[in-house]
Amino acid sequence: MDLLRKLEILADAAKYDASCASSGTDKRDSRKGGLGSTEGSGICHAYAPDGRCISLLKILLTNACVFDCAYCINRATSNTPRARFTVDEVVQLTLDFYRRNCIEGLFLSSGIIRDPDYTMEQLIRVVRCLRVDHGFKGYIHLKTIPDADPGLLAEAGLHADRLSINIELPQAASLAALAPEKNFADIHTAMGGLRTRIADAKEAKRGERRIRAPRFAPAGQSTQMIIGADASDDATVLGTSVGLYSGYGMRRVYYSAYSPIPDASVALPPRAPPLVREHRLYQADWLLRFYGFSLDEIVAGGEGGMLDLAIDPKLAWALKNRADFPVDVNRAAREMLLRVPGLGAKTVGRILATRRHRGLRVDDLARLGVRLAPALPFLVALDHRPRMLDGAHLRAQLTPAPVQGSLF
Incomplete structure:
Protein backbone atom coordinates (compact mmCIF):
# COMPACT_ATOMS: atom_id res chain seq x y z
CA MET A 1 0.00 0.00 0.00
CA PRO A 270 -29.34 2.42 16.76
CA ARG A 271 -28.99 6.20 16.52
CA ALA A 272 -26.42 8.75 17.56
CA PRO A 273 -27.27 11.13 20.41
CA PRO A 274 -28.00 14.72 19.36
CA LEU A 275 -24.74 16.58 18.85
CA VAL A 276 -26.06 19.41 20.99
CA ARG A 277 -25.81 17.06 23.97
CA GLU A 278 -22.03 16.93 23.50
CA HIS A 279 -22.01 20.73 23.28
CA ARG A 280 -24.02 21.14 26.51
CA LEU A 281 -21.65 18.79 28.33
CA TYR A 282 -18.69 20.93 27.31
CA GLN A 283 -20.52 24.05 28.55
CA ALA A 284 -21.33 22.35 31.85
CA ASP A 285 -17.73 21.15 32.17
CA TRP A 286 -16.56 24.76 31.77
CA LEU A 287 -18.94 25.94 34.50
CA LEU A 288 -17.63 23.29 36.87
CA ARG A 289 -13.99 24.18 36.27
CA PHE A 290 -13.96 27.94 35.87
CA TYR A 291 -17.23 29.44 37.09
CA GLY A 292 -17.65 28.05 40.60
CA PHE A 293 -20.68 25.86 39.92
CA SER A 294 -21.20 22.57 41.70
CA LEU A 295 -22.45 19.42 40.01
CA ASP A 296 -25.75 19.54 41.91
CA GLU A 297 -26.40 23.09 40.74
CA ILE A 298 -25.93 22.17 37.09
CA VAL A 299 -28.00 19.00 36.92
CA ALA A 300 -30.40 19.44 39.86
CA GLY A 301 -33.96 19.36 38.64
CA GLY A 302 -32.95 18.17 35.19
CA GLU A 303 -35.35 15.65 33.75
CA GLY A 304 -33.88 12.18 34.22
CA GLY A 305 -30.46 13.60 35.11
CA MET A 306 -30.09 15.20 31.69
CA LEU A 307 -29.06 18.72 30.76
CA ASP A 308 -31.58 20.95 29.01
CA LEU A 309 -30.73 20.77 25.31
CA ALA A 310 -32.69 23.90 24.37
CA ILE A 311 -30.64 26.35 26.45
CA ASP A 312 -27.15 26.48 27.88
CA PRO A 313 -26.65 25.24 31.47
CA LYS A 314 -25.82 28.65 32.94
CA LEU A 315 -29.07 30.15 31.62
CA ALA A 316 -30.94 27.06 32.83
CA TRP A 317 -29.55 27.63 36.35
CA ALA A 318 -30.36 31.35 36.28
CA LEU A 319 -33.97 30.70 35.25
CA LYS A 320 -34.37 28.24 38.13
CA ASN A 321 -32.90 30.74 40.59
CA ARG A 322 -34.70 33.95 39.66
CA ALA A 323 -34.68 35.04 43.33
CA ASP A 324 -30.91 35.62 43.09
CA PHE A 325 -31.37 38.21 40.33
CA PRO A 326 -31.02 40.89 39.15
CA VAL A 327 -27.49 41.67 40.36
CA ASP A 328 -25.90 45.10 40.29
CA VAL A 329 -23.05 45.09 37.80
CA ASN A 330 -21.40 47.94 39.71
CA ARG A 331 -21.49 46.21 43.11
CA ALA A 332 -21.86 42.44 42.78
CA ALA A 333 -18.98 40.16 43.73
CA ARG A 334 -17.01 38.39 41.03
CA GLU A 335 -18.49 35.03 42.04
CA MET A 336 -22.02 36.27 41.38
CA LEU A 337 -21.17 38.03 38.14
CA LEU A 338 -19.76 34.77 36.82
CA ARG A 339 -23.22 33.26 37.21
CA VAL A 340 -24.91 35.85 34.99
CA PRO A 341 -25.80 34.53 31.52
CA GLY A 342 -23.82 36.31 28.84
CA LEU A 343 -20.85 37.11 31.08
CA GLY A 344 -17.65 35.15 30.50
CA ALA A 345 -14.68 35.02 32.85
CA LYS A 346 -12.60 37.50 30.82
CA THR A 347 -15.54 39.88 30.50
CA VAL A 348 -16.11 39.79 34.26
CA GLY A 349 -12.45 40.65 34.75
CA ARG A 350 -12.83 43.70 32.49
CA ILE A 351 -15.98 44.76 34.36
CA LEU A 352 -14.21 44.58 37.73
CA ALA A 353 -11.24 46.57 36.43
CA THR A 354 -13.39 49.28 34.81
CA ARG A 355 -15.87 49.81 37.63
CA ARG A 356 -13.04 50.80 40.00
CA HIS A 357 -12.91 54.09 38.12
CA ARG A 358 -16.54 54.77 37.17
CA GLY A 359 -20.05 53.44 37.18
CA LEU A 360 -21.07 51.22 34.28
CA ARG A 361 -23.96 51.81 31.88
CA VAL A 362 -25.35 49.52 29.22
CA ASP A 363 -23.18 51.08 26.49
CA ASP A 364 -20.13 50.42 28.65
CA LEU A 365 -21.10 46.76 29.01
CA ALA A 366 -21.37 46.40 25.23
CA ARG A 367 -17.91 47.90 24.78
CA LEU A 368 -16.53 45.47 27.38
CA GLY A 369 -17.81 42.50 25.38
CA VAL A 370 -20.96 41.63 27.29
CA ARG A 371 -23.58 39.70 25.30
CA LEU A 372 -26.43 42.04 26.13
CA ALA A 373 -29.41 39.92 25.05
CA PRO A 374 -28.94 37.14 27.64
CA ALA A 375 -27.30 39.36 30.29
CA LEU A 376 -29.62 42.38 30.62
CA PRO A 377 -32.60 40.48 32.09
CA PHE A 378 -30.32 39.54 35.01
CA LEU A 379 -28.36 42.79 35.50
CA VAL A 380 -28.81 46.25 37.01
CA ALA A 381 -26.67 49.07 35.58
CA LEU A 382 -26.74 52.84 36.13
CA ASP A 383 -29.24 53.29 33.31
CA HIS A 384 -30.94 49.90 33.32
CA ARG A 385 -33.23 47.86 35.55
CA PRO A 386 -34.87 44.78 33.98
CA ARG A 387 -38.53 43.92 33.96
CA MET A 388 -39.13 41.01 36.30
CA LEU A 389 -40.58 38.44 33.96
CA ASP A 390 -41.42 35.03 35.34
CA GLY A 391 -39.17 32.11 34.39
CA ALA A 392 -41.42 30.73 31.65
CA HIS A 393 -41.80 34.06 29.81
CA LEU A 394 -38.11 34.87 30.16
CA ARG A 395 -37.15 31.43 28.86
CA ALA A 396 -39.38 31.94 25.81
CA GLN A 397 -37.77 35.32 25.23
CA LEU A 398 -34.20 33.99 25.43
CA THR A 399 -34.62 30.63 23.68
CA PRO A 400 -33.62 30.82 20.01
CA ALA A 401 -36.46 30.14 17.61
CA PRO A 402 -36.07 26.91 15.63
CA VAL A 403 -34.69 27.36 12.12
CA GLN A 404 -37.45 26.90 9.55
CA GLY A 405 -36.74 24.82 6.47
CA SER A 406 -36.99 26.32 3.04
CA LEU A 407 -37.86 24.95 -0.38
CA PHE A 408 -35.64 27.53 -2.08
Whole structure:
Protein backbone atom coordinates (compact mmCIF):
# COMPACT_ATOMS: atom_id res chain seq x y z
CA MET A 1 0.00 0.00 0.00
CA ASP A 2 1.43 3.40 -0.93
CA LEU A 3 2.00 6.09 1.70
CA LEU A 4 -0.79 8.37 0.46
CA ARG A 5 -3.38 5.60 0.80
CA LYS A 6 -2.12 4.79 4.31
CA LEU A 7 -2.43 8.45 5.25
CA GLU A 8 -5.96 8.58 3.89
CA ILE A 9 -7.05 5.58 5.98
CA LEU A 10 -5.21 6.37 9.20
CA ALA A 11 -6.00 10.09 9.28
CA ASP A 12 -9.68 9.28 8.77
CA ALA A 13 -9.56 6.62 11.51
CA ALA A 14 -8.13 9.17 13.95
CA LYS A 15 -11.11 11.53 13.60
CA TYR A 16 -13.01 9.72 16.34
CA ASP A 17 -10.51 10.84 18.96
CA ALA A 18 -11.49 14.31 20.13
CA SER A 19 -8.73 14.86 22.66
CA CYS A 20 -6.16 16.71 20.59
CA ALA A 21 -6.04 20.27 21.98
CA SER A 22 -2.54 21.47 22.82
CA SER A 23 -2.99 24.01 25.58
CA GLY A 24 -0.83 23.97 28.67
CA THR A 25 2.61 23.11 27.36
CA ASP A 26 5.64 25.28 27.99
CA LYS A 27 7.97 26.39 25.24
CA ARG A 28 10.93 24.12 24.55
CA ASP A 29 14.34 25.77 24.64
CA SER A 30 15.42 26.16 21.03
CA ARG A 31 18.61 28.15 21.66
CA LYS A 32 20.67 25.02 20.94
CA GLY A 33 18.97 24.45 17.62
CA GLY A 34 16.26 22.04 16.69
CA LEU A 35 13.14 21.98 14.59
CA GLY A 36 9.60 23.11 15.32
CA SER A 37 7.77 25.12 17.93
CA THR A 38 4.82 24.73 20.27
CA GLU A 39 3.67 28.26 19.49
CA GLY A 40 2.25 30.09 16.49
CA SER A 41 -0.68 29.28 14.26
CA GLY A 42 -1.34 27.56 10.99
CA ILE A 43 -3.91 25.19 9.50
CA CYS A 44 -6.28 24.71 12.40
CA HIS A 45 -6.94 21.24 13.73
CA ALA A 46 -7.80 22.27 17.30
CA TYR A 47 -8.42 25.38 19.39
CA ALA A 48 -6.59 25.86 22.65
CA PRO A 49 -8.59 27.46 25.51
CA ASP A 50 -6.54 30.64 25.13
CA GLY A 51 -7.81 30.99 21.56
CA ARG A 52 -4.72 29.84 19.66
CA CYS A 53 -5.22 27.77 16.52
CA ILE A 54 -3.16 24.62 16.79
CA SER A 55 -2.34 22.58 13.70
CA LEU A 56 -1.60 18.94 14.37
CA LEU A 57 -0.93 15.96 12.16
CA LYS A 58 -3.53 13.65 13.70
CA ILE A 59 -3.09 10.00 12.76
CA LEU A 60 -3.11 6.43 14.02
CA LEU A 61 -0.01 4.29 13.79
CA THR A 62 -2.43 1.56 12.72
CA ASN A 63 -6.18 1.00 12.75
CA ALA A 64 -5.71 -2.76 13.12
CA CYS A 65 -6.57 -3.86 16.65
CA VAL A 66 -6.70 -7.12 18.56
CA PHE A 67 -9.41 -5.72 20.88
CA ASP A 68 -13.07 -5.99 19.93
CA CYS A 69 -14.70 -2.98 21.62
CA ALA A 70 -18.31 -2.92 20.42
CA TYR A 71 -18.45 0.86 19.84
CA CYS A 72 -15.19 1.13 17.86
CA ILE A 73 -15.05 1.22 14.06
CA ASN A 74 -11.54 -0.30 14.28
CA ARG A 75 -12.52 -3.28 16.45
CA ALA A 76 -11.06 -6.66 15.52
CA THR A 77 -14.27 -7.93 13.88
CA SER A 78 -15.01 -4.74 11.93
CA ASN A 79 -15.01 -4.97 8.15
CA THR A 80 -12.97 -1.85 7.48
CA PRO A 81 -9.85 -1.21 5.37
CA ARG A 82 -6.71 -1.63 7.47
CA ALA A 83 -3.34 0.07 7.22
CA ARG A 84 -0.19 0.47 9.28
CA PHE A 85 2.57 3.03 9.19
CA THR A 86 6.14 2.11 9.92
CA VAL A 87 7.92 4.18 12.56
CA ASP A 88 10.05 5.86 9.90
CA GLU A 89 6.98 6.78 7.84
CA VAL A 90 5.34 8.61 10.75
CA VAL A 91 8.57 10.44 11.52
CA GLN A 92 9.07 11.48 7.91
CA LEU A 93 5.45 12.58 7.48
CA THR A 94 5.66 14.74 10.59
CA LEU A 95 8.89 16.41 9.49
CA ASP A 96 7.70 16.91 5.91
CA PHE A 97 4.38 18.45 6.96
CA TYR A 98 6.16 20.71 9.43
CA ARG A 99 8.71 21.94 6.89
CA ARG A 100 5.84 22.81 4.57
CA ASN A 101 4.29 24.88 7.37
CA CYS A 102 1.19 22.67 7.46
CA ILE A 103 1.43 21.60 11.10
CA GLU A 104 2.89 22.56 14.45
CA GLY A 105 2.94 19.14 15.99
CA LEU A 106 1.76 15.55 16.08
CA PHE A 107 -1.17 13.72 17.67
CA LEU A 108 -0.44 10.00 17.57
CA SER A 109 -2.60 7.11 18.67
CA SER A 110 -2.93 3.48 17.61
CA GLY A 111 -4.95 0.33 17.65
CA ILE A 112 -3.48 -2.48 19.74
CA ILE A 113 -0.90 -4.45 17.73
CA ARG A 114 -0.02 -7.86 19.18
CA ASP A 115 -0.27 -6.63 22.79
CA PRO A 116 -0.22 -3.32 24.75
CA ASP A 117 3.54 -3.39 25.47
CA TYR A 118 4.51 -3.91 21.83
CA THR A 119 2.16 -1.14 20.71
CA MET A 120 3.50 1.28 23.31
CA GLU A 121 7.07 0.48 22.28
CA GLN A 122 6.25 1.37 18.66
CA LEU A 123 4.65 4.68 19.67
CA ILE A 124 7.65 5.56 21.84
CA ARG A 125 10.03 4.77 18.98
CA VAL A 126 8.27 7.43 16.91
CA VAL A 127 8.44 10.21 19.48
CA ARG A 128 11.98 9.28 20.60
CA CYS A 129 13.19 9.46 17.01
CA LEU A 130 11.55 12.85 16.50
CA ARG A 131 12.95 14.33 19.70
CA VAL A 132 16.40 12.70 19.90
CA ASP A 133 17.40 11.97 16.31
CA HIS A 134 15.78 15.00 14.63
CA GLY A 135 15.65 17.58 17.43
CA PHE A 136 11.93 18.16 16.86
CA LYS A 137 10.72 20.90 19.25
CA GLY A 138 7.07 20.96 18.16
CA TYR A 139 4.10 19.80 20.17
CA ILE A 140 3.52 16.05 20.61
CA HIS A 141 0.35 14.55 22.07
CA LEU A 142 0.67 10.81 22.57
CA LYS A 143 -2.23 8.48 23.29
CA THR A 144 -0.97 5.87 25.72
CA ILE A 145 -2.07 2.30 26.43
CA PRO A 146 -3.20 1.79 30.04
CA ASP A 147 -2.29 -1.92 30.08
CA ALA A 148 1.29 -1.23 28.99
CA ASP A 149 4.20 -1.60 31.39
CA PRO A 150 4.48 1.48 33.68
CA GLY A 151 8.11 1.88 32.61
CA LEU A 152 6.97 2.44 29.03
CA LEU A 153 4.47 5.08 30.14
CA ALA A 154 7.27 6.73 32.10
CA GLU A 155 9.46 6.92 28.99
CA ALA A 156 6.59 8.25 26.89
CA GLY A 157 6.26 11.28 29.16
CA LEU A 158 9.91 12.22 28.61
CA HIS A 159 9.24 12.88 24.92
CA ALA A 160 5.57 13.93 24.70
CA ASP A 161 4.09 17.27 25.75
CA ARG A 162 0.77 15.71 26.67
CA LEU A 163 -0.26 12.14 27.40
CA SER A 164 -3.78 10.81 27.37
CA ILE A 165 -5.51 7.60 28.35
CA ASN A 166 -9.12 7.27 27.26
CA ILE A 167 -11.52 6.29 30.01
CA GLU A 168 -13.86 5.34 27.14
CA LEU A 169 -17.20 5.19 29.03
CA PRO A 170 -18.55 6.88 32.17
CA GLN A 171 -19.19 3.71 34.16
CA ALA A 172 -17.26 0.52 34.89
CA ALA A 173 -20.30 -1.66 34.13
CA SER A 174 -20.66 -0.11 30.68
CA LEU A 175 -17.00 -0.70 29.86
CA ALA A 176 -17.24 -4.32 31.01
CA ALA A 177 -20.27 -4.88 28.79
CA LEU A 178 -19.05 -3.11 25.63
CA ALA A 179 -15.24 -3.48 25.88
CA PRO A 180 -14.56 -6.58 27.98
CA GLU A 181 -10.82 -6.60 27.16
CA LYS A 182 -10.45 -3.23 28.92
CA ASN A 183 -10.51 -2.77 32.67
CA PHE A 184 -11.86 0.35 34.38
CA ALA A 185 -9.60 -0.11 37.42
CA ASP A 186 -6.47 -0.54 35.27
CA ILE A 187 -7.27 2.68 33.40
CA HIS A 188 -7.56 4.58 36.68
CA THR A 189 -4.32 3.03 37.95
CA ALA A 190 -2.46 4.16 34.83
CA MET A 191 -3.93 7.66 35.18
CA GLY A 192 -2.79 7.76 38.79
CA GLY A 193 0.74 6.80 37.77
CA LEU A 194 0.88 9.60 35.21
CA ARG A 195 -0.50 12.08 37.74
CA THR A 196 2.28 11.19 40.21
CA ARG A 197 5.05 11.48 37.62
CA ILE A 198 3.73 14.80 36.31
CA ALA A 199 3.55 16.19 39.86
CA ASP A 200 7.06 14.90 40.68
CA ALA A 201 8.50 16.53 37.55
CA LYS A 202 6.91 19.87 38.41
CA GLU A 203 8.24 19.67 41.96
CA ALA A 204 11.73 18.85 40.70
CA LYS A 205 11.69 21.91 38.44
CA ARG A 206 10.99 24.06 41.49
CA GLY A 207 13.97 22.57 43.34
CA GLU A 208 17.57 23.69 43.45
CA ARG A 209 18.55 21.53 40.44
CA ARG A 210 15.58 22.55 38.32
CA ILE A 211 17.76 23.11 35.22
CA ARG A 212 18.66 19.41 35.13
CA ALA A 213 15.22 18.14 36.04
CA PRO A 214 13.76 16.07 33.18
CA ARG A 215 10.53 17.23 31.61
CA PHE A 216 7.58 14.90 31.94
CA ALA A 217 4.42 15.62 29.96
CA PRO A 218 4.50 19.36 30.75
CA ALA A 219 1.02 19.85 29.22
CA GLY A 220 -0.40 17.21 31.58
CA GLN A 221 -2.83 14.44 30.77
CA SER A 222 -6.28 14.32 29.26
CA THR A 223 -8.95 11.72 28.58
CA GLN A 224 -12.09 11.13 26.54
CA MET A 225 -15.53 9.66 27.15
CA ILE A 226 -17.90 8.37 24.51
CA ILE A 227 -21.35 9.84 25.06
CA GLY A 228 -24.52 8.01 24.12
CA ALA A 229 -23.08 4.52 23.64
CA ASP A 230 -24.48 3.45 27.01
CA ALA A 231 -27.38 4.55 29.18
CA SER A 232 -25.38 6.94 31.38
CA ASP A 233 -27.16 10.23 31.92
CA ASP A 234 -25.46 13.63 31.98
CA ALA A 235 -25.30 13.69 35.78
CA THR A 236 -23.28 10.45 35.69
CA VAL A 237 -21.03 11.71 32.90
CA LEU A 238 -20.26 14.98 34.68
CA GLY A 239 -19.85 13.21 38.02
CA THR A 240 -17.19 11.01 36.45
CA SER A 241 -15.49 14.12 35.05
CA VAL A 242 -15.47 15.82 38.46
CA GLY A 243 -13.71 12.78 39.89
CA LEU A 244 -11.14 12.78 37.09
CA TYR A 245 -10.33 16.47 37.52
CA SER A 246 -10.02 16.29 41.29
CA GLY A 247 -8.43 12.87 41.58
CA TYR A 248 -6.08 12.75 38.61
CA GLY A 249 -5.34 16.37 37.76
CA MET A 250 -6.78 16.11 34.25
CA ARG A 251 -6.18 19.09 32.01
CA ARG A 252 -9.23 18.23 29.93
CA VAL A 253 -11.98 15.66 29.76
CA TYR A 254 -13.26 15.42 26.19
CA TYR A 255 -16.74 14.27 25.24
CA SER A 256 -17.29 12.45 21.97
CA ALA A 257 -20.82 11.70 20.80
CA TYR A 258 -21.24 8.05 19.87
CA SER A 259 -21.37 7.52 16.12
CA PRO A 260 -23.23 4.41 14.87
CA ILE A 261 -20.99 2.01 13.00
CA PRO A 262 -21.67 -0.70 10.41
CA ASP A 263 -22.66 -4.13 11.75
CA ALA A 264 -23.00 -2.71 15.24
CA SER A 265 -23.77 -4.83 18.27
CA VAL A 266 -27.40 -4.98 19.40
CA ALA A 267 -26.12 -3.69 22.76
CA LEU A 268 -25.51 -0.30 21.14
CA PRO A 269 -28.19 2.32 20.40
CA PRO A 270 -29.34 2.42 16.76
CA ARG A 271 -28.99 6.20 16.52
CA ALA A 272 -26.42 8.75 17.56
CA PRO A 273 -27.27 11.13 20.41
CA PRO A 274 -28.00 14.72 19.36
CA LEU A 275 -24.74 16.58 18.85
CA VAL A 276 -26.06 19.41 20.99
CA ARG A 277 -25.81 17.06 23.97
CA GLU A 278 -22.03 16.93 23.50
CA HIS A 279 -22.01 20.73 23.28
CA ARG A 280 -24.02 21.14 26.51
CA LEU A 281 -21.65 18.79 28.33
CA TYR A 282 -18.69 20.93 27.31
CA GLN A 283 -20.52 24.05 28.55
CA ALA A 284 -21.33 22.35 31.85
CA ASP A 285 -17.73 21.15 32.17
CA TRP A 286 -16.56 24.76 31.77
CA LEU A 287 -18.94 25.94 34.50
CA LEU A 288 -17.63 23.29 36.87
CA ARG A 289 -13.99 24.18 36.27
CA PHE A 290 -13.96 27.94 35.87
CA TYR A 291 -17.23 29.44 37.09
CA GLY A 292 -17.65 28.05 40.60
CA PHE A 293 -20.68 25.86 39.92
CA SER A 294 -21.20 22.57 41.70
CA LEU A 295 -22.45 19.42 40.01
CA ASP A 296 -25.75 19.54 41.91
CA GLU A 297 -26.40 23.09 40.74
CA ILE A 298 -25.93 22.17 37.09
CA VAL A 299 -28.00 19.00 36.92
CA ALA A 300 -30.40 19.44 39.86
CA GLY A 301 -33.96 19.36 38.64
CA GLY A 302 -32.95 18.17 35.19
CA GLU A 303 -35.35 15.65 33.75
CA GLY A 304 -33.88 12.18 34.22
CA GLY A 305 -30.46 13.60 35.11
CA MET A 306 -30.09 15.20 31.69
CA LEU A 307 -29.06 18.72 30.76
CA ASP A 308 -31.58 20.95 29.01
CA LEU A 309 -30.73 20.77 25.31
CA ALA A 310 -32.69 23.90 24.37
CA ILE A 311 -30.64 26.35 26.45
CA ASP A 312 -27.15 26.48 27.88
CA PRO A 313 -26.65 25.24 31.47
CA LYS A 314 -25.82 28.65 32.94
CA LEU A 315 -29.07 30.15 31.62
CA ALA A 316 -30.94 27.06 32.83
CA TRP A 317 -29.55 27.63 36.35
CA ALA A 318 -30.36 31.35 36.28
CA LEU A 319 -33.97 30.70 35.25
CA LYS A 320 -34.37 28.24 38.13
CA ASN A 321 -32.90 30.74 40.59
CA ARG A 322 -34.70 33.95 39.66
CA ALA A 323 -34.68 35.04 43.33
CA ASP A 324 -30.91 35.62 43.09
CA PHE A 325 -31.37 38.21 40.33
CA PRO A 326 -31.02 40.89 39.15
CA VAL A 327 -27.49 41.67 40.36
CA ASP A 328 -25.90 45.10 40.29
CA VAL A 329 -23.05 45.09 37.80
CA ASN A 330 -21.40 47.94 39.71
CA ARG A 331 -21.49 46.21 43.11
CA ALA A 332 -21.86 42.44 42.78
CA ALA A 333 -18.98 40.16 43.73
CA ARG A 334 -17.01 38.39 41.03
CA GLU A 335 -18.49 35.03 42.04
CA MET A 336 -22.02 36.27 41.38
CA LEU A 337 -21.17 38.03 38.14
CA LEU A 338 -19.76 34.77 36.82
CA ARG A 339 -23.22 33.26 37.21
CA VAL A 340 -24.91 35.85 34.99
CA PRO A 341 -25.80 34.53 31.52
CA GLY A 342 -23.82 36.31 28.84
CA LEU A 343 -20.85 37.11 31.08
CA GLY A 344 -17.65 35.15 30.50
CA ALA A 345 -14.68 35.02 32.85
CA LYS A 346 -12.60 37.50 30.82
CA THR A 347 -15.54 39.88 30.50
CA VAL A 348 -16.11 39.79 34.26
CA GLY A 349 -12.45 40.65 34.75
CA ARG A 350 -12.83 43.70 32.49
CA ILE A 351 -15.98 44.76 34.36
CA LEU A 352 -14.21 44.58 37.73
CA ALA A 353 -11.24 46.57 36.43
CA THR A 354 -13.39 49.28 34.81
CA ARG A 355 -15.87 49.81 37.63
CA ARG A 356 -13.04 50.80 40.00
CA HIS A 357 -12.91 54.09 38.12
CA ARG A 358 -16.54 54.77 37.17
CA GLY A 359 -20.05 53.44 37.18
CA LEU A 360 -21.07 51.22 34.28
CA ARG A 361 -23.96 51.81 31.88
CA VAL A 362 -25.35 49.52 29.22
CA ASP A 363 -23.18 51.08 26.49
CA ASP A 364 -20.13 50.42 28.65
CA LEU A 365 -21.10 46.76 29.01
CA ALA A 366 -21.37 46.40 25.23
CA ARG A 367 -17.91 47.90 24.78
CA LEU A 368 -16.53 45.47 27.38
CA GLY A 369 -17.81 42.50 25.38
CA VAL A 370 -20.96 41.63 27.29
CA ARG A 371 -23.58 39.70 25.30
CA LEU A 372 -26.43 42.04 26.13
CA ALA A 373 -29.41 39.92 25.05
CA PRO A 374 -28.94 37.14 27.64
CA ALA A 375 -27.30 39.36 30.29
CA LEU A 376 -29.62 42.38 30.62
CA PRO A 377 -32.60 40.48 32.09
CA PHE A 378 -30.32 39.54 35.01
CA LEU A 379 -28.36 42.79 35.50
CA VAL A 380 -28.81 46.25 37.01
CA ALA A 381 -26.67 49.07 35.58
CA LEU A 382 -26.74 52.84 36.13
CA ASP A 383 -29.24 53.29 33.31
CA HIS A 384 -30.94 49.90 33.32
CA ARG A 385 -33.23 47.86 35.55
CA PRO A 386 -34.87 44.78 33.98
CA ARG A 387 -38.53 43.92 33.96
CA MET A 388 -39.13 41.01 36.30
CA LEU A 389 -40.58 38.44 33.96
CA ASP A 390 -41.42 35.03 35.34
CA GLY A 391 -39.17 32.11 34.39
CA ALA A 392 -41.42 30.73 31.65
CA HIS A 393 -41.80 34.06 29.81
CA LEU A 394 -38.11 34.87 30.16
CA ARG A 395 -37.15 31.43 28.86
CA ALA A 396 -39.38 31.94 25.81
CA GLN A 397 -37.77 35.32 25.23
CA LEU A 398 -34.20 33.99 25.43
CA THR A 399 -34.62 30.63 23.68
CA PRO A 400 -33.62 30.82 20.01
CA ALA A 401 -36.46 30.14 17.61
CA PRO A 402 -36.07 26.91 15.63
CA VAL A 403 -34.69 27.36 12.12
CA GLN A 404 -37.45 26.90 9.55
CA GLY A 405 -36.74 24.82 6.47
CA SER A 406 -36.99 26.32 3.04
CA LEU A 407 -37.86 24.95 -0.38
CA PHE A 408 -35.64 27.53 -2.08
